[in-house]
Amino acid sequence: MDVKEPVTDQFYQAPEKQYSYLNLGPTHPATHGIFQNVLKMDGEVIVEATPTIGYIHRAFEKLAERRPYNQITPITDRMNYCSAPINNIGWHMTVEKLLGIEIPKRVQYLRVIIMELARITDHIICNAVIAVDTGALTGFVYMFQQRESVYEIYEEICGARLTSNVGRIGGFEREWPEKAWEKIDKFLKEFPVVLKEFDDLLSRNRIFMDRTVNVGGITAEMALSYSFSGVNLRSAGVDYDVRVAMPYSSYEDFQFIIPVGKSGDVYDRFMVRQEEMRQSLSIIKQAIEKLPEGPFHAKVPEFYLPPKEEVYNNMEALIYHFKIVMGETDVPKGEVYHCVEGGNGELGFYLISDGGRTPFRLHMRRPCFIYYQAYPEMIKGSMLSDAILTMSSMNVIAGELDA
Amino acid sequence: MELDDQEKIIAVINEKFEGEILQTEMLYDFLTITLKKDKIVPIIRQLYEHADTKFQYLTTLCGIHFPDLNQIAVMYQLHNLFTNQRIRLKIYLPIENPTVQTLTTVFPAANWMERETYDFYGVIFEGHPNLKRILNVEEMTIFPLRKEYPLEDQVRNDKNDSMFGR
Amino acid sequence: METLANGIKIGEKPDGMEGHGFFATSLEKVVGLARKNSIWPLPFATSCCGIEFMATMGAHYDLARFGSERLSFSPRQADLLMVMGTIAKKMGPVLRQVYEQMAEPRWVLSVGACASSGGIFDTYSVLQGIDRIIPVDVYVPGCPPRPEQIIDGVMKIQRLVETESLRRRDSAEYKAMLNSYGIE
Numbered sequence: 001m002d003v004k005e006p007v008t009d010q011f012y013q014a015p016e017k018q019y020s021y022l023n024l025g026p027t028h029p030a031t032h033g034i035f036q037n038v039l040k041m042d043g044e045v046i047v048e049a050t051p052t053i054g055y056i057h058r059a060f061e062k063l064a065e066r067r068p069y070n071q072i073t074p075i076t077d078r079m080n081y082c083s084a085p086i087n088n089i090g091w092h093m094t095v096e097k098l099l100g101i102e103i104p105k106r107v108q109y110l111r112v113i114i115m116e117l118a119r120i121t122d123h124i125i126c127n128a129v130i131a132v133d134t135g136a137l138t139g140f141v142y143m144f145q146q147r148e149s150v151y152e153i154y155e156e157i158c159g160a161r162l163t164s165n166v167g168r169i170g171g172f173e174r175e176w177p178e179k180a181w182e183k184i185d186k187f188l189k190e191f192p193v194v195l196k197e198f199d200d201l202l203s204r205n206r207i208f209m210d211r212t213v214n215v216g217g218i219t220a221e222m223a224l225s226y227s228f229s230g231v232n233l234r235s236a237g238v239d240y241d242v243r244v245a246m247p248y249s250s251y252e253d254f255q256f257i258i259p260v261g262k263s264g265d266v267y268d269r270f271m272v273r274q275e276e277m278r279q280s281l282s283i284i285k286q287a288i289e290k291l292p293e294g295p296f297h298a299k300v301p302e303f304y305l306p307p308k309e310e311v312y313n314n315m316e317a318l319i320y321h322f323k324i325v326m327g328e329t330d331v332p333k334g335e336v337y338h339c340v341e342g343g344n345g346e347l348g349f350y351l352i353s354d355g356g357r358t359p360f361r362l363h364m365r366r367p368c369f370i371y372y373q374a375y376p377e378m379i380k381g382s383m384l385s386d387a388i389l390t391m392s393s394m395n396v397i398a399g400e401l402d403a
Numbered sequence: 404m405e406l407d408d409q410e411k412i413i414a415v416i417n418e419k420f421e422g423e424i425l426q427t428e429m430l431y432d433f434l435t436i437t438l439k440k441d442k443i444v445p446i447i448r449q450l451y452e453h454a455d456t457k458f459q460y461l462t463t464l465c466g467i468h469f470p471d472l473n474q475i476a477v478m479y480q481l482h483n484l485f486t487n488q489r490i491r492l493k494i495y496l497p498i499e500n501p502t503v504q505t506l507t508t509v510f511p512a513a514n515w516m517e518r519e520t521y522d523f524y525g526v527i528f529e530g531h532p533n534l535k536r537i538l539n540v541e542e543m544t545i546f547p548l549r550k551e552y553p554l555e556d557q558v559r560n561d562k563n564d565s566m567f568g569r
Numbered sequence: 570m571e572t573l574a575n576g577i578k579i580g581e582k583p584d585g586m587e588g589h590g591f592f593a594t595s596l597e598k599v600v601g602l603a604r605k606n607s608i609w610p611l612p613f614a615t616s617c618c619g620i621e622f623m624a625t626m627g628a629h630y631d632l633a634r635f636g637s638e639r640l641s642f643s644p645r646q647a648d649l650l651m652v653m654g655t656i657a658k659k660m661g662p663v664l665r666q667v668y669e670q671m672a673e674p675r676w677v678l679s680v681g682a683c684a685s686s687g688g689i690f691d692t693y694s695v696l697q698g699i700d701r702i703i704p705v706d707v708y709v710p711g712c713p714p715r716p717e718q719i720i721d722g723v724m725k726i727q728r729l730v731e732t733e734s735l736r737r738r739d740s741a742e743y744k745a746m747l748n749s750y751g752i753e
Contacts, residue, residue, distance in 0.1 A: 026663055027613060029642040034615050034660065054538040055660045056615050059692040061523070062547060062554050074689065081617040097431060125620075144627040151624075161624075162713050163617055224484075227461050227512035238484075245487055336431045337480065337491070339462075348463060350478070363465040363478075370463075373515045399616050402538055402657075539694060540659050547693055555691050562691075 019047060022384070026055050032129055033398025035372075044383050049376040053369075057402040064362040068327025069095050070169055070303065072362070077163040079366065080400045083122035083343040085114045085154070085166045090340035093248060094349040095169050098336045099300070106294035107171040108250040109287045113184070114157065114166060115249075115340075116280040116287075120191070121150050122343030123231075123273040123280075126395040130270055131202060133392045134211045139198050146194050149187045156180035170304040171297025184288070192281065199274055209267060216378055216390030217265035226374040229367050230345025232394055235272045236264030242341040253290070254283050266393040302329050327357055344368050344395055368400040408488060409434050415456045420446050433491055440494040443479075444504045447492070450481065451509055458483045458490065464506070464516040466524040470550045473498045475524050479506070496526065505531040523548035601731040604648075604674075606636040608723070608730065611647035613667065615654030618681035621713040622653050630716035635723055644670040649726060650703075655683035656696045668703045669752060673738045676729065678722050679705045682712045704750060 025036040034055040040048040060079070064072050076087040089111050096103060124143045131139040151161040156179050158166040167173070202208045218228075223236040233240055241258045243251045259275035261268030297304055301320050310317035323329050333355045339348035345367030354360040371394065379387040409427070412434065416424060423446060426437040438446065450458040458481035467476040472495070479492045496503060505528040506513040517528045518537040525546035528534060536543065545552055573579065583602065585594025614622055625632050626640075641647040644667050656664055668677070679699055682688035685708045687697035699705060706729055709722035737743055747753070 026660065027642075027667065029640075054536075054540075055657055055663070056655055057538040057657050057659065057694045058655055058690045059547070059554070059694050063690065063692055066554050078617055081620060125623075141628050144624065145629060148624065148627070148629045161715065162620055224460060225511050227510065240484060334431065335435070337433060346462070350463065350465065350480075352467065361467045363463070363467075365463040369515065369519075370512055373512065552693075554693065556687075556693050556695070556697055559687075559691075559697050 017042065024387075026052075032392060033396060033401065035396070035398060035401060037375075039384070039387070041384070046379050046382060046384065046387055049379055049387075051372070051376060053372070053401055055402070056398050060364065060403040061362055064359055066358060068329070068357050069331060069359070070324065071327060072359070073167075074163065074165050076364075077165055078399055079364065079403060080122070080343055080347070080368070080397050081163060082125050082397060083118035084162065084164045085118040086122075086340060086342050087347065088164065088166050089115055089249070090338065090342070090347055091349055092167055092169050093340065094336060094338040094351050095303075095331075096298075097338050098331065098334050098351060098353060099169075099303070101170060101298050101300055103171065103249075103298050104294045104296075105250065105292045107296060107298065109291050110172060110176065110296070111167070111249050112251065112254070113284050113287045114154075116283050117150055117153065117184075117187075119341075119343055120277050120280050121147050122395075123277050126343075126393070127198070127270055127273050129392050130212075130266065130389065131198075131208075133389050134208055136202060136208070139201055142194055143198055146187075146191050149183070149190065153180055153183045153187065156183060168297065168304055170300040171295070173297075173305075175296045184284070188281065188285065192278075195274070195277060203271060203274065211385075212266040212270060212389065212393075214263070215266045215382065215386045216393060217263050218374065218378055219264065222374065222377070223264060226371060228345070228371045228374070230342070230371075231269055231272050231276065232264070232345065232371055234258065235261030235268035237262055242339055242346050246339065248338070248340060254286050256283050266389050269393045330355060330357060339365065342367060344397070344400065345371065364403060366400045366403055368396050369403070372396050372401060404429070404432065404434055404488060412436075412450075412456050412488075412490060415450065415453050416446055418453075419449055430491075433489060435491045435493065437493045437495070440496055440503050443492070443494050444506055444509065447479065447481070447506065448509050450490075456483060456488075457485050458488075460484050461506070461510040461512050461516075462489065464513055464520065466520040466526055466548070468498075468524060468549050469495075475501045475526055477503060477520065477526060501525060502527040502529055504529050507531060522546070525549070597735050600735060601733065605727040605730040608635070608637055608648045608676075608726065609639055609641045609646065610637050610649040610651050610678075610723075611641055611644060611667070611671070613650060613652045613654075613664065615652075615656065615660070616683070618653035618684070618713045621716060622651070622680070622719065625716040625719045630720060632720065632723065635720070635727065637723070644668075645672055647671060648674070649676045649678060649723075651678045651680055652684045652699050653680040655681075655688065655690060656699050657694050658696050659694070661696050661702055664699065665702050674730075674733070676706045676726050677703060678707050678709065678726055680709045680711075680719055680722065681714060682710055685710060688712060702750065703752075704746060 019040050019042055022039045022041055024039055026034040036052040038050045039046050060075050063075055073088050073091055076091045077084040079087050124147055128140040128143040154161060154164050157176055158164050218236050220237040223233050237260060239258050239260045256279045259272045261272050305324055306317040306320055311321045331353050333353055335352045337348060337350045339346045347367060348365030350363040351359055352361040379390055420442055423439050423442055424436055428435050450456050460482040462480040462482050464479050474495045475498055476493050476495050482489045505517060515537060517531055520526050521534055522536045522539055583594050583598035585592055612622055679685045684699050687695050707722050707725045709718055711718050
């Protein structure tokens with residue numbers, strides 16, 4: 001018998017597609033930071049997502065036009081607050097580029113040490129939070145304890161735990177005390193053990209791999225067209241790292257590998273961050289071994305506060321101190337762009353100075369803001385729990401998103 | 404950047420768009436080209452596709468307000484990841500009518516960056532799929548980053564203005 | 570406080586009459602004692618203070634010892650609204666809605682300089698203190714406050730919870746205070 005067409009029930013009509021709208025955020029336990037996504041869902045599968053950001057817009061760029069150059073550092077702290085020293089040092093390097101200051105080698109190596117510590121803390125938070133979102137709550141508690149050790153190191157160096165405001169234009173405010181070096185050595189001994197424990201718990205764990213492999217993937221072409229940078233781009237297969245492409249602060253003196261993933265999914269990002277933490281540990285060890293002797297700040301009396309003994313005895317030092325504290329130092333005219341490898345990618349500062357005491361225009365190239373645009377594309381067709389994992393693996397930090 | 408690299412880039416632009424370049428300078432090792440605003444998107448597409456200058460990565464895009472010139476500038480920074488070169492392109496728009504074509508057809512990454520520039524300065528990007536405010540409240544009627552608007556919250560009444568430099 | 574073996578101290582019991590197999594005291598004291606040791610917070614963490622809150626919930630400065638083991642993200646099941654971080658004007662209505670959804674008795678802890686008064690962000694887009702839109706019980710200053718300060722804030726909330734009168738939430742004065750914020 002020839003069957004030309006399948007037999008259909010003439011009374012059957014496929015039901016009309018009904019979509020439901022789910023409001024994810026702005027306050028939600030899984031969104032680490034406040035941003036809202038209105039998801040149009042077909043059952044459990046996401047069809048479309050409409051993001052809304054700006055719930056923590058604090059107008060940094062306008063605030064910077066009011067403040068003198070050394071008072072802008074606390075603002076840069078609050079952008080990517082998980083790794084604040086990187087933002088601070090990036091800003092200082094931008095101003096030093098504008099002024100044309102030569103920074104001593106010792107300062108550059110110390111800056112590398114503290115920036116790599118900050119990168120480790122940023123990746124600790126991101127990986128621990130990926131684990132929490134898959135349900136592995138224990139890893140978070142263990143890794144956060146290591147963050148406390150790094151907080152103690154920051155306290156020895158600059159006095160604050162989280163929003164560090166570390167360093168000054170020209171170097172550091174004081175020579176690092178003995179206690180700081182002891183704590184760094186202790187951290188370098190203890191952290192690899194905890195990192196290996198965390199790694200053994202998750203990286204070959206069947207449940208974790210089922211949840212994260214082939215979830216939230218992105219191709220290299222799409223990542224480049226959306227101007228991704230940092231870990232998200234490297235896990236998609238492109239080896240662009242600002243520390244290697246445009247080396248700053250003596251990064252060319254150190255040997256390190258850039259880990260690169262293949263498919264850009266959540267598992268790749270997790271593993272790239274794990275490897276980057278190990279590479280950062282290796283960079284810190286190399287920097288401590290090769291640390292040269294020298295002053296801990298450059299000779300820039302117009303921007304670097306003179307020591308108090310000189311202020312009380314010397315007329316010029318008194319005048320410099322007054323001018324720096326009141327923010328009355330003039331800066332040459334110019335237009336400069338400097339970028340550093342932040343925890344999330346290329347963090348750039350575009351500074352225009354018109355010769356006055358405050359910047360004419362400061363624009364911050366924030367990596368989170370740029371790569372979060374691709375999020376609706378990345379979660380199309382995936383399920384809700386996968387969308388949550390994708391968001392937490394992209395390490396979107398609200399302070400940097402909104403500035 | 405070496406002199407012949409700079410000349411190569413300028414030659415690529417001049418190949419099809421003669422007379423669009425107003426000024427070129429090297430600011431702190433960054434080639435900065437000021438252009439006329441009408442053909443900026445075809446020029447960027449030319450820089451994207453041409454074999455000599457494959458500027459296929461958009462680093463950033465922002466607006467700058469010059470109150471004395473009564474102009475708003477838009478600054479684009481492009482990066483050639485193959486040869487590790489970067490350039491900056493600037494266009495100046497009159498403040499009464501700051502409109503320019505959108506770059507989202509060449510770089511999808513420009514979507515939110517242009518929305519941010521619109522939100523802060525009021526620059527209208529023609530052809531943008533969704534030109535709404537992104538960071539500020541939707542109901543805001545002013546463009547806050549222009550120099551004439553104050554930084555502080557005007558509703559605040561518990562601070563002594565003279566002590567805070569206002 | 571009497572000390573048991575191993576240096577464990579027992580807290581003080583409220584005044585009352587004791588006998589063989591019974592203890593009589595006023596209801597307020599018992600309810601206060603029960604409530605203060607099981608406050609369920611709603612962490613409304615927006616920015617940097619949120620990371621210090623994560624450190625406070627961590628193993629080093631454990632907040633769970635104070636009874637706050639279970640964080641509730643649903644306002645209906647929470648007792649304490651901990652606002653941590655900058656509240657922008659765009660976020661104000663959201664915060665207000667979350668506060669209104671909480672059931673009585675509810676307390677508000679404002680953690681950090683930004684939530685208490687706007688902090689260093691004296692700009693057009695930041696709400697200069699959450700007490701412009703919701704009533705606040707305890708303010709914790711700092712930028713960000715150390716975990717010990719956050720715990721101190723929670724302990725002050727515990728003091729308020731312990732000594733609160735059971736009739737406070739129905740009193741005319743409380744209702745007038747809510748009306749001044751526009752909350753019915």
